[in-house]
Amino acid sequence: MSVASETPAVYPRTEATTPTRLRDRMRYDADTVHAILDEAFLAHVSFTADGVPHVLPLAFGRDGSRVYVHVSSGSHLATAVRHAGDDGLPVAFAVTHADGLVLSRSAFHHSMNFRCVIAHGPLRRVTDPDELAHGWSVLLEHLVPGRSTDARPPNRKEAAQTGLFALDLDRVAAKVRDHGLAAEEDGDLELPYWAGVIPLRTVAGPAQPDTGVGPVPDYLARWAAERA
């Protein structure tokens, strides 16, 4: 099995992960980067095919400093990875949480509180049988910790039908805006407009069981309660 590169405590600052502005919003420590990834269910994966940019939302999972996505073997993305050959397909990978609306007295200073991770690198298809099995577990554990042992693993036909792809995190950073209002312009404080923050969060509703299943298992009940 291809072993995920050792996870650093702090990811390196690279050209790809150093913005032209608002550098104080950047975070390179692995704890912040991983927490943002682990709380999310979907990533947006961007790639170029036939000279045209594409983006698609995909479920993903994280294992150390590697992320896995799975997508149909017949999809544009799987085809592009195949055409890219051994070096992998260059992708940009983004995960974003919208945490709040920042309503300022001026249109200009309106903003969002958000947490975002963006990674760049080559996406490669996983073919090693051990890594395939491991990657599927990672995807299920990412949804709900404990889930990988409460489902039937993919058989050979299923594993062929849906491709598993890996991206190693090295050109990666988080960008976070988590404070309250932006500094208003001096003259704006006297204006009669309402200003403040509206926090946003994602909550899980009550489980909707399929017919014929037993009670909600403990690992899932705990998870749902934390997000109710």
Place this chain on the structure above:
Amino acid sequence: MSVASETPAVYPRTEATTPTRLRDRMRYDADTVHAILDEAFLAHVSFTADGVPHVLPLAFGRDGSRVYVHVSSGSHLATAVRHAGDDGLPVAFAVTHADGLVLSRSAFHHSMNFRCVIAHGPLRRVTDPDELAHGWSVLLEHLVPGRSTDARPPNRKEAAQTGLFALDLDRVAAKVRDHGLAAEEDGDLELPYWAGVIPLRTVAGPAQPDTGVGPVPDYLARWAAERA
């Protein structure tokens, strides 16, 4: 002012918006496409610069069949648009809602309930003063309807510092998974694994007012109550 192209009742099926599989998940009617856009605060915008794919989360607003985003004039995206010239910069634009975790008895049939809109087309910088003013209003109204009249419009310096960009929706479609469990494989129904759907939704918390502002205005209180 550049007038947004007339909004069709149904967007055309184009090569860019016809997937290779799961075509039953596609929606082309404008009502569905617009509702998905209007409920979201962030889009992921993908573009190619120096041969490398990029993706970034951006606030946006919709006006008919046009979307506006704003981003710093010094950003990579603004630079790429400038380099692209009069034809605009080809982008892929995605908005996605994660509506639920679909936990199947098999790893393979795990899925998400989601609603997604993906659009392709050239992104152009807005320079007409009337469209600039209009576009800023659209961005604020998209956050909270009524907000555009409860904030100071941008002055000339602010409008120069942050670029406003427009994308016309024509190569656009929605992709929706909104049913319950996938059909389980025949042999899997007897397995002792829990299966069902965990719904997810985004809620707004209580407003956090800035110091010195009046009570929460009606338009905002109504909006927040609908999302509490």
